[in-house]
Amino acid sequence: MDLAHPTAPPAHAADASATLRLTGSVLRPLTLSLDALRAYPAVTSAPFDLRCYTTQRFIRTIEPYRGVLLTELLGDAGLRCEAHGDFKRMVFVASGHDGYAVPFTWHELFNTPVGKQVIVAYECGGAPLAEEDGAPVLFSGADLVPAPRHVKRLARIDVRVLAP
Template identity: 40%
Template sequence: MLTDTSPPTHPPQTQAARHFSDSIAVAGVLPGSRSFGRDDLLAMADVRSGPATIQCYSGRHVRDLGGMRGVRLTALLDAAGMQSLPRAACKRLVIAALAGDGYACLFTWHELYNTPVGEGAIVMVEQDGVALPPSAGGLQLVSLADLRLGPRQASAVNRIEVHGWQAACRQAS
């Protein structure tokens, strides 16, 4: 039996290394759709938290997070004009934080602006005082007020989409 002992032409990459984000675009029904680069996010990062444990919905341990620094998801939405929308329209909004691998973390306007979830839904820019590296996917979203942090955490977050409930339902069908 022949065995190929030559080195691979491309070293294997981890999932996080294939997907990296150092900026986030906020788009959808907001009047001020815009992008935030790493420097913008670092300047806005006023939330400090941690440590925390990421667990799957099943309870399986995924990873531990040390000290975190980040930006509230609501701060990004407000900077893109969320507060200027009529309140009646906001109550029908669905917000999706999208990762480079296609994973989506979903929120409603009600959760983000009327429950403790909004205080803990953050885009992490640093862990333990160090900017998140490409090997970790760069920017990460975590919803710290969830009972299990795994389902609404994502690496390489690069886009936040805001849509009305009826529009979101039509797009899904």
């Protein structure tokens, strides 16, 4: 158990490539294995169609993802606000091991329905996702086109406060 934050699941020493780190303007940086992610309350996504921008091929997902809400992870890490209103200028950059990165804003995650559909997935169709399957996967189910913010092999969520 994380002594700095007793409700956080324990971080496991897992293969670094299957580990997610929450860094930046947080009170408690987190390093989470797939097992640690599974210890959080689970949510599921609806099945979706995904158009791969590399191959231009459509991928129909008939099985839902299961994972943890990104906002839940951010809540456990705690957002560091050093000045009044810092949270309003926060951005969250999700990066994969391949360098692919996508942004979210505080307003988007905590002040719109988008935040209730951004998950870090560890399972698909009831079967655990392995690193070879791209785990963990970040998925934004509220986006009109899901592919641009679908990050396989999610490595890091970096919290930044933009300058005023």
